[in-house]
Amino acid sequence: MLSKRSLVGIRWNFHTLAVLFFMLIGIQAFAADPAVDSSDEAVAAGKAIFNANCKQCHKLDQKYTGPALRGATDRQPAENVKKFIKNSQVVIGSGDSYYNDLYKEYNNVNMPQHEFLSDDDLNNLLAYIEFGDKEDPAAAAATAGAEGGEVAAGGGIPSGYLTVILVVLVVVLLLILIVLGLIISVLTKYLNKQELDEDDQEFVSQKFNAGKVLKSDGFIIIVTALVVALVAKTAIDGLYSVGVQQGYAPTQPIAYSHKLHAGTLEIECQYCHTGVEIGRSANIPSPNICMNCHTHVQNVQGKEGVSPEIQKIYDAVDNNTPIEWVRVHNLPDLAYFNHSQHVKVGGIECQTCHGPIQEMEVVGQHSALTMGWCIDCHRQTEIATEGNAYYDKLVQIHVYSKDALKVKDIGGLECAKCHY
Numbered sequence: 001m002l003s004k005r006s007l008v009g010i011r012w013n014f015h016t017l018a019v020l021f022f023m024l025i026g027i028q029a030f031a032a033d034p035a036v037d038s039s040d041e042a043v044a045a046g047k048a049i050f051n052a053n054c055k056q057c058h059k060l061d062q063k064y065t066g067p068a069l070r071g072a073t074d075r076q077p078a079e080n081v082k083k084f085i086k087n088s089q090v091v092i093g094s095g096d097s098y099y100n101d102l103y104k105e106y107n108n109v110n111m112p113q114h115e116f117l118s119d120d121d122l123n124n125l126l127a128y129i130e131f132g133d134k135e136d137p138a139a140a141a142a143t144a145g146a147e148g149g150e151v152a153a154g155g156g157i158p159s160g161y162l163t164v165i166l167v168v169l170v171v172v173l174l175l176i177l178i179v180l181g182l183i184i185s186v187l188t189k190y191l192n193k194q195e196l197d198e199d200d201q202e203f204v205s206q207k208f209n210a211g212k213v214l215k216s217d218g219f220i221i222i223v224t225a226l227v228v229a230l231v232a233k234t235a236i237d238g239l240y241s242v243g244v245q246q247g248y249a250p251t252q253p254i255a256y257s258h259k260l261h262a263g264t265l266e267i268e269c270q271y272c273h274t275g276v277e278i279g280r281s282a283n284i285p286s287p288n289i290c291m292n293c294h295t296h297v298q299n300v301q302g303k304e305g306v307s308p309e310i311q312k313i314y315d316a317v318d319n320n321t322p323i324e325w326v327r328v329h330n331l332p333d334l335a336y337f338n339h340s341q342h343v344k345v346g347g348i349e350c351q352t353c354h355g356p357i358q359e360m361e362v363v364g365q366h367s368a369l370t371m372g373w374c375i376d377c378h379r380q381t382e383i384a385t386e387g388n389a390y391y392d393k394l395v396q397i398h399v400y401s402k403d404a405l406k407v408k409d410i411g412g413l414e415c416a417k418c419h420y
């Protein structure tokens with residue numbers, strides 16, 4: 001039989017859920033920046049500008065040469081972001097601490113200036129950055145490795161998943177709310193038709209009481225669950241990043257610049273890193289290789305005397321001591337990595353793993369170098385079999401499969417290939 005008790009229970013659930021629902025809406029509204037236009041036209045116009053000027057260095061949801069851009073206007077006020085896009089050097093020069101830290105984090109890479117962009121252009125860009133091309137998070141996580149960018153496996157739980165979970169939660173709550181609301185209205189009508197004493201009559205026509213809801217068990221349980229989930233996520237993210245040295249860029253004993261030598265002077269990587277096509281290690285050049293040029297080049301053009309930095313090379317040669325370069329990349333001993341396998345046989349560019357070295361004043365670790373990073377690429381990269389007799393047999397066998405031959409198909413996921 002329908003009783004007062006069941007109506008009480010349903011009402012409390014309804015009220016608790018209603019509060020939770022509006023909390024979630026509140027969080028969502030808080031996350032979106034009202035200063036940014038979200039109309040389709042603005043997003044489309046922004047995308048065109050982005051593809052023409054920014055795409056080579058930025059992605060929306062992944063770190064690339066520059067940071068992942070989505071959320072830029074949450075991290076800084078939109079006005080500052082616009083100034084930075086127009087001329088980043090002016091903002092960095094003004095001493096802004098957020099952008100100075102970012103600049104350091106990205107190895108002092110200068111973002112080109114975009115003074116030619118109008119304020120409308122900039123608004124459209126921001127619209128695209130915030131609302132454009134939302135990727136399916138599962139696919140985004142899967143492709144991250146193939147891009148040679150940073151992999152979710154190395155950086156914690158991708159935030160895309162959390163958004164999806166939040167949205168699903170909101171929809172489910174909304175449905176429950178509607179159903180409960182219907183039940184309550186039917187029940188109230190039904191009870192109103194019954195003969196009720198004064199107490200019951202008062203209860204049935206009782207109004208919403210926020211204070212009681214805040215004290216109700218259901219509400220407390222839900223809030224506790226949310227807090228626990230938040231703490232757990234933070235802890236898991238922390239654990240995932242233990243030992244990951246991404247971004248590590250130590251100061252070197254000589255202010256040697258890849259930007260100058262590999263960028264401006266266009267010296268081949270192999271000229272100095274002689275091992276990349278031959279064996280496991282790429283090799284760091286000995287002072288003798290520097291001396292091929294620096295016997296003559298004693299300073300930068302236009303400066304007199306011997307540069308103190310180049311003097312350090314002379315000292316090393318005279319005293320027959322090595323230069324104590326600080327190692328940037330460092331896999332643990334348990335993992336085996338071979339350069340020639342990847343560079344010579346696999347035909348992979350240095351930049352795929354090391355990032356735009358030719359733009360770095362100081363070399364930093366670009367990729368996560370976790371096991372997930374290696375594996376993701378092996379899952380997705382097709383093998384360059386053409387013109388490689390070594391693979392002829394394999395290709396013949398594989399010809400019956402619809403998919404291209406990937407590294408995983410030649411054993412690239414076997415533990416023993418990377419561990420011994």
Ligand code: HEC
Nearest residue numbers: 053054057065066067072085088102103106108109111114
């Ligand atoms: C040559 C590479 C390059 C190009 C092209 C480039 N950027 Fe950047 N961008 C960077 C780097 C590197 C940083 C990190 C800060 C620094 O080093 O100055 C950055 C930082 C940013 C930031 C700050 C992000 C944050 O997390 O707060 C924004 C916003 C930005 N870029 C937008 C753009 C837009 C919009 C364009 C195109 C109009 C663009 N960038 C073109 C390399 C580039």
Ligand code: HEC
Nearest residue numbers: 261262267268269272325326327328329350354357358363
């Ligand atoms: C003129 C010589 C020279 C050239 C050319 C050169 N490098 Fe280097 N490279 C060095 C020296 C010296 C170091 C060690 C100091 C440092 O880390 O900056 C180094 C360090 C590195 C490191 C970090 C090594 C570590 O400690 O983990 C990487 C990665 C690297 N180079 C990649 C490249 C790539 C890619 C190119 C071509 C685009 C290149 N280098 C061109 C001399 C050179």
Ligand code: HEC
Nearest residue numbers: 254255256267285289290292293297299300301307309310
């Ligand atoms: C193929 C020739 C070549 C090789 C090899 C080479 N350099 Fe240079 N390096 C140059 C030239 C040319 C300049 C001057 C560029 C200019 O005038 O702006 C220079 C400039 C420099 C400077 C800048 C000096 C200053 O005061 O700013 C340093 C430091 C330097 N080199 C270190 C090294 C080291 C260390 C090595 C070996 C790992 C090396 N170079 C190998 C050609 C070379």
Ligand code: HEC
Nearest residue numbers: 269273276281282283329330331337342343348349350353
């Ligand atoms: C498939 C990814 C990948 C590619 C491609 C790649 N590297 Fe590396 N590189 C690594 C890893 C991983 C390490 C760390 C190795 C270790 O610690 O044992 C490394 C280390 C280095 C080092 C430090 C010294 C050493 O040998 O350990 C240098 C220098 C270097 N790479 C230069 C290059 C150059 C130059 C190229 C292009 C010709 C290149 N790498 C291509 C992944 C790559």
Ligand code: HEC
Nearest residue numbers: 336337341345346352374377381383407410411412417418
């Ligand atoms: C950017 C993509 C990429 C990344 C990142 C990468 N690899 Fe590879 N790896 C390849 C390709 C492509 C081949 C196949 C080369 C060939 O044709 O034999 C390969 C082959 C190998 C092989 C030989 C597999 C076999 O069955 O012969 C080993 C071992 C290996 N990689 C280890 C590693 C390790 C360890 C890491 C991480 C530190 C790593 N790789 C990161 C692309 C990658």
Ligand code: HEC
Nearest residue numbers: 243331332335369370371374375378412413414415417418
């Ligand atoms: C493509 C290369 C590759 C393959 C295949 C591979 N690993 Fe790894 N593994 C690595 C690298 C690189 C590291 C070091 C990662 C780091 O320092 O974060 C590692 C680390 C580990 C660690 C140490 C974890 C830690 O946090 O220190 C264990 C355990 C491990 N691997 C087990 C395995 C097992 C089991 C398999 C087979 C199912 C396997 N690996 C296959 C490359 C590989």
